[in-house]
Amino acid sequence: MQTKYYAYYTFLGLFSTMILASLFKHLFMYEQMVLEYAKLGYPEHLIQPLAIAQAVGLGTIWYNRSKRLLEWAYAGFILNLVFAIIAHYVSKYGNGAPAVICLVLLFSTYFLDKRRISKRKTEEDYAMVA
Secondary structure (H helix, E strand, O other): OHHHHHHHHHHHHHHHHHHHHHHHHHHHOHHHHHHHHHHHOOOHHHHHHHHHHHHHHHHHHHHOOOHHHHHHHHHHHHHHHHHHHHHHHHHOOOOOHHHHHHHHHHHHHHHHHHHHHHHHHHHHHHHHHO
16 A cells, blocks of 8 residues: 555656646746747647646646546646647657656556555445444
8 A cells, every 4th residue: 555655646746847847848938938839830829828737737636636627637638748749749849758758657646546546445445344
């Protein structure tokens, strides 16, 4: 149980660090992001809404109170990262490795959280019966 707990928060911390680095670039290196988005084929007006969505999604994953909102946050990040990988591949700009790493970390946190919650519920059910 403790191993899954530590692994979950380790992967979540790594994922959060990468997303926070992306948010930093979106907010404080705006001109550089405009150029990068243009090279990837995305319009400039997507930069700020994407940064806001990433901040809200990361907060939702850390807050982890509503199952429905949590699922939407994970789905939003999956779409964001898959589209980033596709854009890098199609445009031949960069290799998209950070997006792939983020996607792997995201899936790791998702499945570790599911296993951690199911294990906790099983222990609570067992405690209620005993």
